[in-house]
Amino acid sequence: MKKRRVLSGMRPTGKTHVGHLHGILENWRDLQDQYECFYFAADWHALTSEYKNTAIIKESLTEMIIDWLSVGIDPRRSTLFVQSWVKEHAELHLLLSMITPLGWLERNPTYKEQQEELAEKDIGTYGFLGYPVLQAADILMYKGNFVPVGKDQLPHLEITREIARRFNYLYREVFPCPEALLTQVPNLGGIDGRKMSKSYNNAIFISDSPDVLAAKIEQMITDPQRAYRKDPGDPDVCGLFPYHRIYSEPAVVAEINGECRQAGVGCRDCKRILLQKLQEYLTSIQEKRRYYLAHLEEVKGIIHEGTERAREVAQHTMGEVREALGL
Numbered sequence: 001m002k003k004r005r006v007l008s009g010m011r012p013t014g015k016t017h018v019g020h021l022h023g024i025l026e027n028w029r030d031l032q033d034q035y036e037c038f039y040f041a042a043d044w045h046a047l048t049s050e051y052k053n054t055a056i057i058k059e060s061l062t063e064m065i066i067d068w069l070s071v072g073i074d075p076r077r078s079t080l081f082v083q084s085w086v087k088e089h090a091e092l093h094l095l096l097s098m099i100t101p102l103g104w105l106e107r108n109p110t111y112k113e114q115q116e117e118l119a120e121k122d123i124g125t126y127g128f129l130g131y132p133v134l135q136a137a138d139i140l141m142y143k144g145n146f147v148p149v150g151k152d153q154l155p156h157l158e159i160t161r162e163i164a165r166r167f168n169y170l171y172r173e174v175f176p177c178p179e180a181l182l183t184q185v186p187n188l189g190g191i192d193g194r195k196m197s198k199s200y201n202n203a204i205f206i207s208d209s210p211d212v213l214a215a216k217i218e219q220m221i222t223d224p225q226r227a228y229r230k231d232p233g234d235p236d237v238c239g240l241f242p243y244h245r246i247y248s249e250p251a252v253v254a255e256i257n258g259e260c261r262q263a264g265v266g267c268r269d270c271k272r273i274l275l276q277k278l279q280e281y282l283t284s285i286q287e288k289r290r291y292y293l294a295h296l297e298e299v300k301g302i303i304h305e306g307t308e309r310a311r312e313v314a315q316h317t318m319g320e321v322r323e324a325l326g327l
Contacts, residue, residue, distance in 0.1 A: 007144035009042040012060035017203035037078040070288035080306040088314035092137040136160040171324040247277035
């Protein structure tokens with residue numbers, strides 16, 4: 001029985017942090033067991049915010065895919081490719097933009113959210129407004145049945161579904177309406193307590209050395225109300241405690257939870273334990289990263305092979321699209 005298809009991508013705009021690791025990549029890895037997976041480096045999407053700094057896209061692309069491989073994304077079970085190397089994405093984006101009402105894009109709630117989050121960048125562009133149409137082209141090109149998303153990304157996916165329905169209604173049935181695979185995204189804040197983001201310079205990267213990890217953990221904000229070691233703390237408002245839920249054993253989590261509330265354990269103790277657990281967790285990933293960094297030709301071969309597989313599917317889809325449009 002043919003596996004159903006999953007499609008997802010990441011923008012190459014810098015290093016991979018632990019938020020990406022637990023919110024995206026580990027989910028991608030697990031989906032390989034059940035679905036036919038297509039994962040792509042969304043370099044054209046990266047241009048929507050990084051068009052003034054295109055060098056970072058090229059710098060980040062190969063290392064980002066190395067991170068995927070190091071986490072366990074298997075090129076024998078998943079198709080890994082680069083968006084801009086499959087030019088059919090641009091053609092489908094253009095054609096879908098002709099039938100997408102402007103109001104759908106202007107009402108997209110994440111449009112204004114992104115404008116606020118990226119206030120330091122000039123993103124009042126046609127490309128940024130039309131981001132969901134390019135995203136729709138990416139998904140529909142491969143007739144993805146499912147898209148792994150967090151709740152905040154549902155509006156984008158709904159626009160994709162609307163575009164698919166509109167195309168099928170205006171011309172003929174070509175695209176399935178993709179469904180969301182809702183993923184649980186852990187609430188991992190940055191070292192300053194804000195949302196973890198490369199633009200905030202507050203991220204913990206999976207490539208960080210032990211010394212860098214130690215420095216970042218030391219800076220992390222814990223319970224802001226706990227001024228002294230003797231004061232009871234509240235793990236529910238501590239920026240460190242969500243990390244323990246991921247990296248520490250359940251018994252350790254329970255012990256820290258109880259002891260913190262009674263001032264039985266200090267924030268420095270908590271940070272020391274977390275640092276050890278985090279380093280242990282990242283050890284195998286970083287070992288694989290070093291292997292792939294030393295074997296870049298192998299990585300390039302994986303990318304080229306995956307892109308060729310993706311292109312074959314894209315060319316077939318575009319043949320159907322052109323026929324439906326009468327082009």
